[in-house]
Amino acid sequence: MLNMGGPSTVAETYSFLRNMFSDGDLIPLPLRRWSAPFIAKRRAPQIEKQYEIIGGGSPILKYTELQGKGMAALLDELHPETAPHKAYVAFRYANPLTQATAQQMKLDGVRRAVAFSQYPHYSCSTTGSSLNEIYRRRSEFGNIEWSVIDRWGIHPGFIEAVAQNVEAALTKFHPSVRDDTVILFSAHSLPMSIINRGDPYVMEVSATVSAVMERLGNSNPYRLVWQSQVGPSAWMGPQTLDALKGLAKHHRKQVVLVPIVFTSDHIETLFELDHEYIAHARKLGMEVYRAESLNQSPVFIRALADIVTKHLRDHASGSCGPTSVQMGLRCPGCTIETCGRQKQWFAQGGR
Ligand SMILES: C=CC1=C(C)c2cc3[nH]c(cc4nc(cc5[nH]c(cc1n2)c(C)c5CCC(=O)O)C(CCC(=O)O)=C4C)c(C)c3C=C
Ligand code: FES
């Protein structure tokens, strides 16, 4: 289960940020070996405070392990041909890091693995970065046959799980205003430089939003907005907070905020949305509720198991290769040679 991870304790914040700023697939910094620790050190105190406020760390490891255990148990039932199944977690910037997971899998003698991205939507800065990291560390994993689940943003089980959480949030509004309540889907933004390279993320997040609205019978007006931009460069907009302020000006004061690109709570739902944006919106006289993150949703855990079952079946029958057709295509503007080699390597089952 591939994801970026988050600091499980406040003390882990600096190393999390340093690992993040050291990742050329996420942030191409000049003189990275020197600038990454410097920027991480400067940023750490502010981010540490945020992790303190949300309870002393990111809950992403707890939820990923819980989702993984639930998924593996369901898989033993749904696809006994490949049982027993075991979920390993490989985070890109926090423990357990890819190298630790590689060692563990080698020690356990794993021979067959599915690299299952926990980002529903593909971005070269997220899933691409995790896959590049596995590729660079391929020898540390031992002799494994690999296949990849790289994106699943319109899987019906995922859409259902999100839709149920939106419905639950809508019930908090008085029936007289419920149908006019605006559904504001909030996704982590991406620098325009990455989007303009041809990154598929924005397109795939949009497809999820359409599918959720379709499932809800297009019952409410909605928008997709973008949060958490970092630094001075241009990022995808409109920004979530600006959108809330704009809606207030237009007297659209009932809003459901829906985190749409991450499958568990993290600093950006618990701090940025809950502490900053919703608090600000309430001061503007708005009535805002946030849809729950997927966290322990049994519908979502079943969706994860269904995604893997279908992948294993298709792979065994030969109706799909080790990777999706879409994963084979590099961004038209890609200049990262590792992307090309990584895609070729996974397409051959990692051999
Ligand atoms: C799909 C989700 C995400 C994308 C795309 C993404 C791109 C991206 N992020 C940064 C920089 C930072 N992100 C930070 C935290 C963070 N990012 C995501 C998700 C995506 N990022 C999450 C869920 C989190 C929080 C992790 C947790 O709490 O568990 C941070 C650290 C916090 C901070 O310093 O503000 C940075 C930095 C870039 C540059 C980028 C695209 C290139
Ligand atoms: S940046 Fe998208 S494939 Fe390399």
Ligand SMILES: [Fe+2]
């Ligand atoms: Fe981020």
